[in-house]
Amino acid sequence: MPTIDLVDLQKKKVGTVDLSPQVFGCEPRAALVHEAVIMQRACGRRGTASTLRRGEVSGSGKKPWKQKHTGRARAGSLRSPVWRHGGSVFGPKPRNYGYSMPKKKYRAALQSALSAKVAEGKLFVVSGLSLQQPKAKLLSQALKQFGRGVHVLVVSGKSQTDIFQAAMNLTDVKVLSADQLNVYDIVRANVILLSERELGPVSEAWS
Numbered sequence: 001m002p003t004i005d006l007v008d009l010q011k012k013k014v015g016t017v018d019l020s021p022q023v024f025g026c027e028p029r030a031a032l033v034h035e036a037v038i039m040q041r042a043c044g045r046r047g048t049a050s051t052l053r054r055g056e057v058s059g060s061g062k063k064p065w066k067q068k069h070t071g072r073a074r075a076g077s078l079r080s081p082v083w084r085h086g087g088s089v090f091g092p093k094p095r096n097y098g099y100s101m102p103k104k105k106y107r108a109a110l111q112s113a114l115s116a117k118v119a120e121g122k123l124f125v126v127s128g129l130s131l132q133q134p135k136a137k138l139l140s141q142a143l144k145q146f147g148r149g150v151h152v153l154v155v156s157g158k159s160q161t162d163i164f165q166a167a168m169n170l171t172d173v174k175v176l177s178a179d180q181l182n183v184y185d186i187v188r189a190n191v192i193l194l195s196e197r198e199l200g201p202v203s204e205a206w207s
Helices: 030-043 103-119 136-146 161-166 183-188 196-206
Strands: 003-007 013-018 123-126 152-155 173-176 191-195
Touching: 030 103, 030 183, 103 123, 103 183, 103 196, 123 196, 136 161, 136 173, 136 191, 152 183, 191 196
Parallel strands: 003 123, 123 191, 152 173, 152 191
Antiparallel strands: 003 013
């Protein structure tokens, strides 16, 4: 069972805490994590790119000139793709790039990602993760102890609205609850701050 230090917002040790071996003590599996990240990024694609096919561009359907005896190449439509202002042949159309992977595989990928962060020393369990006022300045000052200027993921309870509100204007800080955790945000984060109160919900949701 992995054990790490319990720290406060000044990054001072106030105790130790045991982590769930199922969630935080797995052997990292890079290929599985990579598969989950690719899937998640694909699901986030808009897929709104659209071009006009030859039946959708403006132009007459009349044959421009007769078939023979003009000395010009044969032509049947002003909308031909070989002509200027003609339609696109294989251009993109709106589509959904999303797909899914088995839930057990995704769960294993998330466990692997969290375990890797623990092994790298980039996951901190914080006691008393709260602010006096929901202000971005206060949260920014608190995060300086953990390496400000890097992407930070804060795992906090939904009831802690002060943390969520304070992080709204901080582009390099993301706040998620236990059930919102995902592989991409875990991998992307340079530092993860996990509220001591959310340790149980995270273990329960992803074990």
